[in-house]
Amino acid sequence: xxxxxxxxxxxxxxxxxxxxxxxxxxxxLRESLLLAAVYIILASNLNLMIGYAGYVNFGNIVxxxxxxxxxxxxxxxxxxxxIPAALVAGVAxxxxxxxxxxxxxxxxxxxxxxxxxxxxxxxxxxxVNFEPWGGATxxxxxxxxxxxxxxxxxxxxxxxxxxxAVTAASLLASYxxxxxxxxxxxxxxxxxxxxxxxxxxxTPLYKAMVYSASAFLPAVAGGLYFFKSGIIEPxxxxxxxxxxxxxxxxxxxxxxxxxxxxxxxxxxxELRGFLLxxxxxxxxxxxxxxxxxLLIVQFVPGGLLxxxxxxWPKTRRWLE
Amino acid sequence: xxxxxxxxxxxxxxxxxxxxxxxxxxLIWGVMNVINLAHGAIVVIGMFVLYTVANMxxxxxxxxxxxxxxFGFVVGIALYWIGVHRMIGRPELMSLLxxxxxxxxxxxxxxxxWTTSPYNVQVSMPGVSWRGYTFxxxxxxxxxxxxxxxxxxxxxxxxxxxxxxxxxxxxxxxxAELCGIPTTQVLAMAFGLGVAxxxxxxxxxxxxxxxxxxxxxxxxxxxxxVTVLGGLGNPAGALMGGIALGLIEGLATPFMPLSWxxxxxxxxxxxxLIAFPRGIFSFTKA
Amino acid sequence: MSTLLEVSRVSKxxxxxxxxxxxxxxxxxxxxxxxxxxNGAGKSTVFNLINGVYPPDSGKVFFAEQDITGGxxxxxxxxxxxxxxxxxxxxxxxxxxxxxxxxxxxxxEALPLAAARKVAREVIDMIGLxxxxxxxxxxxxxxxxxxxxxxxxxxxxxxxLLLDEVLAGLNPTETEGMIETVRKIRDNGVAILMIEHxxxxxxxxxxxxxxxxxxxxxxxxSPREVADNPDVIAAYLGDSKLLSAAEKPA
Numbered sequence: 125x126x127x128x129x130x131x132x133x134x135x136x137x138x139x140x141x142x143x144x145x146x147x148x149x150x151x152x153l154r155e156s157l158l159l160a161a162v163y164i165i166l167a168s169n170l171n172l173m174i175g176y177a178g179y180v181n182f183g184n185i186v187x188x189x190x191x192x193x194x195x196x197x198x199x200x201x202x203x204x205x206x207i208p209a210a211l212v213a214g215v216a217x218x219x220x221x222x223x224x225x226x227x228x229x230x231x232x233x234x235x236x237x238x239x240x241x242x243x244x245x246x247x248x249x250x251x252v253n254f255e256p257w258g259g260a261t262x263x264x265x266x267x268x269x270x271x272x273x274x275x276x277x278x279x280x281x282x283x284x285x286x287x288x289a290v291t292a293a294s295l296l297a298s299y300x301x302x303x304x305x306x307x308x309x310x311x312x313x314x315x316x317x318x319x320x321x322x323x324x325x326x327t328p329l330y331k332a333m334v335y336s337a338s339a340f341l342p343a344v345a346g347g348l349y350f351f352k353s354g355i356i357e358p359x360x361x362x363x364x365x366x367x368x369x370x371x372x373x374x375x376x377x378x379x380x381x382x383x384x385x386x387x388x389x390x391x392x393x394e395l396r397g398f399l400l401x402x403x404x405x406x407x408x409x410x411x412x413x414x415x416x417x418l419l420i421v422q423f424v425p426g427g428l429l430x431x432x433x434x435x436w437p438k439t440r441r442w443l444e
Numbered sequence: 445x446x447x448x449x450x451x452x453x454x455x456x457x458x459x460x461x462x463x464x465x466x467x468x469x470x471l472i473w474g475v476m477n478v479i480n481l482a483h484g485a486i487v488v489i490g491m492f493v494l495y496t497v498a499n500m501x502x503x504x505x506x507x508x509x510x511x512x513x514x515f516g517f518v519v520g521i522a523l524y525w526i527g528v529h530r531m532i533g534r535p536e537l538m539s540l541l542x543x544x545x546x547x548x549x550x551x552x553x554x555x556x557x558w559t560t561s562p563y564n565v566q567v568s569m570p571g572v573s574w575r576g577y578t579f580x581x582x583x584x585x586x587x588x589x590x591x592x593x594x595x596x597x598x599x600x601x602x603x604x605x606x607x608x609x610x611x612x613x614x615x616x617x618x619x620a621e622l623c624g625i626p627t628t629q630v631l632a633m634a635f636g637l638g639v640a641x642x643x644x645x646x647x648x649x650x651x652x653x654x655x656x657x658x659x660x661x662x663x664x665x666x667x668x669x670v671t672v673l674g675g676l677g678n679p680a681g682a683l684m685g686g687i688a689l690g691l692i693e694g695l696a697t698p699f700m701p702l703s704w705x706x707x708x709x710x711x712x713x714x715x716x717l718i719a720f721p722r723g724i725f726s727f728t729k730a
Numbered sequence: 731m732s733t734l735l736e737v738s739r740v741s742k743x744x745x746x747x748x749x750x751x752x753x754x755x756x757x758x759x760x761x762x763x764x765x766x767x768x769n770g771a772g773k774s775t776v777f778n779l780i781n782g783v784y785p786p787d788s789g790k791v792f793f794a795e796q797d798i799t800g801g802x803x804x805x806x807x808x809x810x811x812x813x814x815x816x817x818x819x820x821x822x823x824x825x826x827x828x829x830x831x832x833x834x835x836x837x838x839e840a841l842p843l844a845a846a847r848k849v850a851r852e853v854i855d856m857i858g859l860x861x862x863x864x865x866x867x868x869x870x871x872x873x874x875x876x877x878x879x880x881x882x883x884x885x886x887x888x889x890x891l892l893l894d895e896v897l898a899g900l901n902p903t904e905t906e907g908m909i910e911t912v913r914k915i916r917d918n919g920v921a922i923l924m925i926e927h928x929x930x931x932x933x934x935x936x937x938x939x940x941x942x943x944x945x946x947x948x949x950x951x952s953p954r955e956v957a958d959n960p961d962v963i964a965a966y967l968g969d970s971k972l973l974s975a976a977e978k979p980a
Contacts (some may be wrong), residue, residue: 178535180540220679227714228714230717234669237540237544238713239710239717242665246710246711366710368548410551410552411548415549417548421538421541422542
């Protein structure tokens with residue numbers, strides 16, 4: 125993989141993305157780039173399910189929220205450093221996802237989609253009632269928690285850099301999977317699951333593996349993000365609307381491609397930012413997202429990248 | 445003990461309305477292989493139609509029922525052309541996302557218009573007393589109306605030419621087209637019918653309980669549980685499944701906090717899907 | 731010749747219909763077994779039972795002495811059985827090359843990606859789709875899709891190939907070409923179990939033929955024996971008495 129130019133391009137872009145606001149010491153830019161980075165992580169990992177395997181995970185936000193909770197619990201209750209805590213959160217959540225996945229991935233289409241919403245709602249409800257994790261109030265971080273990263277101000281920069289690293293990892297993982305045997309099997313499943321099975325693709329295993337894989341980096345990101353925010357509570361951690369927006373981002377940019385979800389996430393964030401400032405539109409966020417999704421699915425199902433590939437086939441090679 | 449029995453009977457009454465809602469969902473799936481993720485939003489539309497009719501226009505609440513059937517039918521046809529028509533025959537993923545997008549738009553508009561505050565429509569109907577327990581009049585009326593509407597659906601599907609056309613298209617669209625049936629229009633009408641059923645069930649639910657713009661989600665889950673119990677594409681099974689779900693809720697409500705019920709239903713949903721992929725009550729449709 | 735596939739008294743019922751009734755058959759290494767019978771005789775169902783799409787109600791299926799009854803399909807594939815379907819199932823959004831690479835990656839040999847791609851290339855060239863290798867599978871003509879179906883099955887380098895009406899819908903030239911291809915496949919050491927309606931092809935290709943009617947075995951033997959069997963003729967034409975007036979098949 126490292127012999128091709130594309131992965132290096134991602135690394136270069138990530139370095140630029142990370143270091144530019146750092147050296148410019150631009151906090152405002154950092155914050156908006158951070159949010160965009162988180163959305164890119166959510167969208168590109170979701171793309172593994174939607175774009176490769178063809179399963180819509182409506183409740184994808186649950187990985188992010190659970191990762192946040194596990195990480196913050198380890199930091200506050202067990203005094204862990206945030207970096208190992210976030211990694212352990214990632215492993216724990218993807219292990220749980222593997223378990224859940226083996227069950228709910230027997231379901232097809234809309235049933236799977238609804239089941240993922242159910243998982244999100246059920247876990248949210250469980251967390252609300254779970255005292256060790258703060259119940260409905262959630263977990264607060266005191267300023268001392270940031271001591272391990274050199275104090276609050278430094279910690280904000282460090283977590284930003286770490287999150288950008290996770291973003292780069294997400295894109296690289298997408299690329300690696302797509303060019304692997306595993307990825308080919310997933311794509312076959314996405315095209316025609318029964319035919320794939322007859323061709324020898326071990327469908328139940330692969331589906332569970334991709335579900336689990338798609339949970340890891342969002343969980344790590346969740347850990348880092350909520351650490352930086354200093355607080356996590358059930359409503360924002362398992363916010364279904366964010367989950368849904370991630371789907372729109374994937375479809376907007378082009379599902380099944382590497383850069384598509386990243387592009388879609390970025391554009392959607394810009395659009396949202398623009399709409400939110402225009403006061404009258406803030407209520408219509410969901411409507412606009414819905415209308416956008418409707419138009420994309422009906423007229424440009426391949427998203428932006430799909431459209432580009434169709435009209436300028438040369439772009440297929442370098443704009444994956 | 446009587447208390448539990450009363451709860452169960454009440455559950456069965458409400459279950460009939462669940463069944464009606466699920467019939468709308470399952471009809472659409474059976475005819476055109478589209479799982480309508482805007483189902484919850486349509487139930488909400490039905491609820492607010494009741495509010496508009498009763499509280500804003502001052503008309504008799506039950507007048508909203510026939511109104512909603514007609515309105516729902518028209519809205520359904522419109523929704524078909526806006527969001528479903530181009531998805532027929534495409535991979536299931538696409539129609540899922542399309543109907544989901546419709547859901548987002550509808551709920552978004554609803555939230556903008558009505559916000560997420562709770563609404564309530566007071567409907568007074570004389571109840572029935574038995575052994576010290578009163579069965580609310582609205583529940584009984586709603587159940588009765590649900591059964592009547594289901595009966596009308598049966599008559600439509602099995603004793604009219606249009607119904608026959610719908611069943612023909614559901615069985616084999618190409619063959620139906622070759623027989624001269626304008627299948628696209630039939631699909632639009634079937635979608636309209638499904639939406640009408642879902643919408644009017646929302647109207648009936650609103651006669652019984654307070655609601656918000658976000659209430660649809662819970663009822664959408666219930667409808668899915670019911671279709672799984674009754675088998676997709678099977679309206680009769682949907683009605684029975686609805687009553688079964690109402691029964692289960694009636695049994696569960698005395699014993700657990702309200703907020704846990706959706707989780708139990710979700711668990712039931714996943715369990716049934718894995719254990720009974722064809723539905724528990726499914727008769728013919730494979 | 732040793733027995734490769736052994737189907738032993740399998741039965742399958744769908745609601746009121748007994749689709750397959752206590753059927754037994756064997757396919758030996760290196761042979762072509764034709765499976766014929768009137769429409770609705772249960773032939774595709776037999777394929778589904780062999781390749782594990784659903785399990786039989788009773789009976790067993792053995793492949794190379796191993797019990798493969800009940801599937802799941804991907805496990806059966808791993809044993810070395812590949813299938814070309816009657817109603818083609820291309821992975822439409824993937825290229826022709828990718829389609830066959832899937833076959834090579836997940837078939838019996840479970841090749842890594844690069845090696846699989848090479849095998850896929852060879853098979854595609856052999857079967858005549860070489861110039862369309864990069865095209866999306868969905869864009870092929872029906873005949874092209876049928877060839878892809880076959881190529882994909884071959885990419886898995888199976889020991890047994892299940893062919894379900896691969897000649898349907900082909901013009902005479904294409905049919906000749908396909909018959910030659912099937913013969914070449916067998917000569918390369920792959921056993922073949924083929925469902926066919928085109929009698930000329932079945933008769934000339936098959937080493938042995940099994941005739942199915944109403945789910946049960948009606949007759950079995952060499953092409954000649956089967957063609958002369960009055961029960962077979964009756965099953966196809968409906969009335970053996972008609973035969974005294976009609977000509978026997980050549």
